[in-house]
Structures are given as C-alpha cells and as structure tokens.
Amino acid sequence: MFISTGSAIIDGQRVTCPTEGGHGHVDLTSAFTRSCNVYYAYLSEELGNANMLNTARQFAYNTAFKFPDFNMLESRFEQPGNDGDLAWAGIGQYTDLVTPMHNMLISAGVANGGVVMQPNTLLDVRYGEDSIYNYAPTQYKSIMDGGTAATLAGFMRDTVESGTATSADIGAAVMNGKTLRKSLKMGIERPNKSVGIDTLGLNGASFRRRRFIRRRIGTGCQKKNYRQH
Numbered sequence: 001m002f003i004s005t006g007s008a009i010i011d012g013q014r015v016t017c018p019t020e021g022g023h024g025h026v027d028l029t030s031a032f033t034r035s036c037n038v039y040y041a042y043l044s045e046e047l048g049n050a051n052m053l054n055t056a057r058q059f060a061y062n063t064a065f066k067f068p069d070f071n072m073l074e075s076r077f078e079q080p081g082n083d084g085d086l087a088w089a090g091i092g093q094y095t096d097l098v099t100p101m102h103n104m105l106i107s108a109g110v111a112n113g114g115v116v117m118q119p120n121t122l123l124d125v126r127y128g129e130d131s132i133y134n135y136a137p138t139q140y141k142s143i144m145d146g147g148t149a150a151t152l153a154g155f156m157r158d159t160v161e162s163g164t165a166t167s168a169d170i171g172a173a174v175m176n177g178k179t180l181r182k183s184l185k186m187g188i189e190r191p192n193k194s195v196g197i198d199t200l201g202l203n204g205a206s207f208r209r210r211r212f213i214r215r216r217i218g219t220g221c222q223k224k225n226y227r228q229h
C-alpha cells in the first residue's frame, strides 16, 4: 500500500498525478485503474532501468515492424540516464513514443492471453463461392504469459467498471480498457497539445474509437497496396 499525495520529487525531478491532491492510498490495482503517476514513478525506480527496457522490448518497442499489409512506425522506449527521467518514462512520458496501432496490438494481445497476432487488412477474397485468397491467422509475438495477461485483463476490466475509462462501458459487450494521455508528436510542434486515448480489448479482438484517433493523430500505419503472396 502506498499513499499518493499528488506529487513527489524523484532524483530532483517533480512527478505529479493528474488528480489534484493525489489518489490517497493506492496499491498496484488501484494505481492502474486510476492512473496514479506517482505510484508508477516509484515502481519504475524500484524495477530499474534494465528491467524497464527489457520489458519494453518484450512489448515490441524499439522494434522495426514488418507486416505484410502495413508499414508501421516504430515505437520507442529510451534508456533514461537518471531516476527522474526513468520515473517519467515509467509513466509513459519522457521520450516514450507509441503509435495507436501498436497500442491496439498490445491490448488485443492481452485479450488473446498474451499473444499478439499479426495485423492484416484483409481476411479473404471471394469470387462467387470460391475463396481465392485468404490469410491464416499468424502469431506475431508472445508479450506475456497467460496468467499475467489474465491479471492485466482484470485490471483493465476494473478501469472500465470503476476507474478512469468508465465511458467505455457500453453495456452491449464486456469491455476492458486503459486510458492514456500522450503528447502529440506530429510534423509540427504542438508541445502543449495532448489527447486521451482509450484502448479496449473485446473478446479476443481489439476495439478502438477509430474515427476519433484517426482524425487527430492517424494510426501510425501506412497501408500497402494489396498484393497476393
């Protein structure tokens, strides 16, 4: 158990929570569902630079994505030089970069027991009764074991039920999710502009408020021309 007062000084850097006055008593579950920055900051410091970087790599950060249908931009996690930067990196700031598409793959991976599937734009092509072209589902990467994925899915469910993502509780299906606040990185500098992104896992697939995201920041993908292979 940990008490969040809303801010902390870590290695000379001030880390703040998005909620005025902090979150009070939090543990790992409530820090996740309520997005407690200070908790993440101390946790990152405890885990250390090497563990954070290794886990980011496991989640396919710093990885050149080569998918048949997409040119997908690389997401970045840089090794911070001090604990203050590490704290902000653990919160998802510092120089962290992630595309909405990568984020969606990770959330789908959680819903899929820890295995991220290769994303495709096309399921199959039919001519009359004949299927002349189709994709077999292909595993891209295992990012966590099944037990960890189930735990994380539970955290994401709590976030939608009673945390920061209750607007995702649409009732028609069981939705799991996590909110995230990132600065936009676009062709032009807009340093103070940020956007809320909801990533939701749904029955082994992933759902995102696509139009909302696309209109503002794109998906991080560039569609390739269709080709048979």
Ligand SMILES: [Zn+2]
Residues within 6 Å of the ligand: 004, 005, 006, 017, 022, 023, 024, 035, 036, 037, 038, 039
């Ligand atoms: Zn907090």
